[in-house]
Amino acid sequence: MSLTGGNRHDVTQLMPLPDAIPHIRGTRGRPRHRPRRLFADRGYDYDKYRRLxxxxxxxxxxxRRGAAHGSGPGRTRWVVERTFARLHQCKRLQTRYEIRADLHLGLLQLAYSIICLRRLRTSFRNDQ
Known part of the structure; x- marks a missing residue:
C-alpha cells in the first residue's frame, strides 16, 4: 500500500509500487523480486509506463482508453474494486479528513484488520 496526498494523480505511484513488493516465494530457486503481470485501469494507459x-x-x-467496458483486465480488477467498497463501509475513509498521513494510515490498517476479521469469522462459520 502506498499513501500519497489526496490531490496527487495515482500514476505517480505506478513505478515505485512494484519496487516496494517484497520477495515472492514460489518453487525452488531464487525468489522473484517483481510480479509477472500488473493489472491496471484506464487511468494508467500511458505508453511511457508500459515501456518502463x-x-x-x-x-x-x-x-485501453476508448475500449468497451468489460474488456481487458476488468474481469480481474473486480477484486480491487470490491476491496475499495469494503473500505468505504468505514465512513471515515470515504473522504480523507485527517491531515496527518500517519493517522490516515492507522485508520486504513484498522479497517483492513476489521475486514480480515469479518472474513475469517464467515469462513469459520461455513466450515462447521
Whole structure:
C-alpha cells in the first residue's frame, strides 16, 4: 500500500509500487523480486509506463482508453474494486479528513484488520 496526498494523480505511484513488493516465494530457486503481470485501469494507459514496466520484466495488463467496458483486465480488477467498497463501509475513509498521513494510515490498517476479521469469522462459520 502506498499513501500519497489526496490531490496527487495515482500514476505517480505506478513505478515505485512494484519496487516496494517484497520477495515472492514460489518453487525452488531464487525468489522473484517483481510480479509477472500488473493489472491496471484506464487511468494508467500511458505508453511511457508500459515501456518502463516491460523494461523491468513486468507484463502490463492495462485497459485501453476508448475500449468497451468489460474488456481487458476488468474481469480481474473486480477484486480491487470490491476491496475499495469494503473500505468505504468505514465512513471515515470515504473522504480523507485527517491531515496527518500517519493517522490516515492507522485508520486504513484498522479497517483492513476489521475486514480480515469479518472474513475469517464467515469462513469459520461455513466450515462447521
Amino acid at each position: 514496466l516491460r523494461a523491468r520484466g513486468i507484463t502490463p495488463k492495462i485497459a
